[in-house]
Amino acid sequence: MTEIPEDHPRHDSLVTRHRIEDGVDAGITSRQGLIAQGRGEAYDYLLGEETTPSADEAERAAAAHLLLADHPVLSVNGNVAALVPGEIVELAEATGADVEVNLFNRTEERMERIADYLREHGAEDVKGLTADGRIPGLEHERAKVDADGIGDADVVLVPLEDGDRAEALAEMGKTELVIDLNPLSRSAQTASVPIIDNIVRAVPNVTAHARDLADASREELTDIVEGFDREAALEAAEARIRAVGED
Numbered sequence: 001m002t003e004i005p006e007d008h009p010r011h012d013s014l015v016t017r018h019r020i021e022d023g024v025d026a027g028i029t030s031r032q033g034l035i036a037q038g039r040g041e042a043y044d045y046l047l048g049e050e051t052t053p054s055a056d057e058a059e060r061a062a063a064a065h066l067l068l069a070d071h072p073v074l075s076v077n078g079n080v081a082a083l084v085p086g087e088i089v090e091l092a093e094a095t096g097a098d099v100e101v102n103l104f105n106r107t108e109e110r111m112e113r114i115a116d117y118l119r120e121h122g123a124e125d126v127k128g129l130t131a132d133g134r135i136p137g138l139e140h141e142r143a144k145v146d147a148d149g150i151g152d153a154d155v156v157l158v159p160l161e162d163g164d165r166a167e168a169l170a171e172m173g174k175t176e177l178v179i180d181l182n183p184l185s186r187s188a189q190t191a192s193v194p195i196i197d198n199i200v201r202a203v204p205n206v207t208a209h210a211r212d213l214a215d216a217s218r219e220e221l222t223d224i225v226e227g228f229d230r231e232a233a234l235e236a237a238e239a240r241i242r243a244v245g246e247d
């Protein structure tokens with residue numbers, strides 16, 4: 001990988017791009033993942049490449065949801081694995097969540113490689129390989145889940161994907177926390193908590209909030225969950241994007 005100087009104005013963005021390239025070379029990320037990354041970068045650029053106050057609030061609400069859940073699960077695809085493998089494991093540890101691999105372009109080889117990669121980053125138990133459950137109403141490979149994983153979850157973190165699984169999970173009555181830089185995407189629009197932020201910033205920040213809230217009472221956590229306004233979060237992100245170039 002070409003060395004990127006620390007003071008390069010787009011340092012973080014370029015490092016992220018290289019991680020996705022490396023993920024493709026390692027057979028973790030799909031080639032479509034490169035396109036997804038490009039879409040994300042465009043929105044991140046418009047959002048100012050920083051966690052906005054509104055995204056930070058969503059990240060705190062997501063942490064509260066994960067801590068309150070009976071069975072939280074973090075869903076991992078090829079982009080998530082390439083970008084934040086260790087950070088996902090840390091979030092799972094901070095919230096008691098399971099980690100499950102779930103792929104759109106599912107092959108057994110990619111499933112195994114991603115599971116191995118997560119284990120190399122400290123994951124003890126990686127779900128998704130058994131695939132003995134199904135999400136009703138979905139025809140493609142993302143419908144395959146572990147019955148004792150996403151199948152049984154009450155709260156699911158769903159980062160970086162298109163919206164039909166998000167809709168189907170919502171129809172199953174599950175609470176969805178979505179990380180997506182596009183506030184207009186179907187998954188963000190469907191989510192109980194839309195986190196409009198780059199996953200490389202969002203996941204560590206949800207973990208930081210979870211650690212901060214570790215001793216909070218259920219009442220305090222419930223107040224955070226109930227005080228979160230999903231419409232306001234979507235509107236704040238869209239307004240920020242539309243305001244680019246106005247000043």
Ligand code: PTJ
Binds near residue numbers: 077179
């Ligand atoms: O690994 P697989 O086989 O499951 O395939 C995964 C991809 C990502 C290829 C698949 O889910 C896909 O094609 O996704 P889409 O439809 O391109 O949607 C990806 C969404 O994630 C878009 O709305 C992007 O704006 C957003 N996105 C991309 N990169 C980031 C991001 N959001 C947050 N952080 C990012 N780094």
